């Protein structure tokens with residue numbers, strides 16, 4: 001028998017309900033959703049309302065606020081974060097990484113890089129390809145972290161649709177990626193030699209950061225744009241102790257640390273050196 005189509009009218013999100021979710025998201029992640037994002041929030045959570053048979057956004061809010069519903073809250077956070085990313089996004093930063101290593105005598109061992117809002121892993125694996133290229137079998141590692149468990153699962157699998165490999169230099173594609181066959185037809189798998197060196201963990205940058213050790217470079221790209229200034233300051237302050245002296249902190253092209261931290265020195269737009 002055909003499943004009965006869901007003909008119930010979509011719930012409308014009132015201003016008061018929007019304000020509740022806005023505060024919830026900000027409290028947990030630090031992300032500020034402006035008033036213009038009301039339609040987006042309603043669209044992104046709509047499927048969860050239906051799945052949980054919540055008639056109104058207030059009903060769904062009660063569900064996610066229930067301490068027994070941590071899984072549902074995580075699903076809501078997953079849906080409300082924007083996870084857009086791609087391999088070798090903002091490619092100059094990968095040249096910065098190469099140049100930084102080329103100037104080091106000796107290269108610290110292990111050489112460590114953190115992709116601090118790694119989304120589904122493309123940034124962390126792009127970094128790993130560069131490190132495998134310039135440091136080869138030497139001691140190096142990449143940490144990737146994100147608040148969203150949904151993207152972290154994809155990152156750990158290291159399996160991507162073939163059409164997403166556009167930014168990867170052809171040479172790297174041949175050396176570090178495998179073309180999926182059989183059930184993985186149309187997909188590309190990151191080679192084991194890289195997957196073994198890249199570790200992903202859930203880290204909420206809005207909470208005390210776990211002891212991940214210190215890093216030579218930290219990529220904190222395309223996340224600060226979602227924060228207001230006080231939140232940017234809080235996150236950068238929390239991250240800086242994880243940067244080795246003279247290490248580099250890299251932000252996205254539409255971001256900067258002006259008025260955010262005076263503990264770093266800008267070496268070029270979007271690239272900062274720690275004290």
Ligand SMILES: C[S@@+](CC[C@H](N)C(=O)[O-])C[C@H]1O[C@@H](n2cnc3c(N)ncnc32)[C@H](O)[C@@H]1O
Pocket residue numbers: 028029030031081082083084085086089116117118119120123145146147148151203204205206220221222223252
């Ligand atoms: C637009 S993606 C950027 C991905 C990658 N850095 C890049 O530049 O392509 C932003 C990521 O930040 C994550 N994020 C948002 N708030 C976070 C928080 N408080 N802690 C950790 N990650 C967070 C989101 O889940 C999302 O995957």
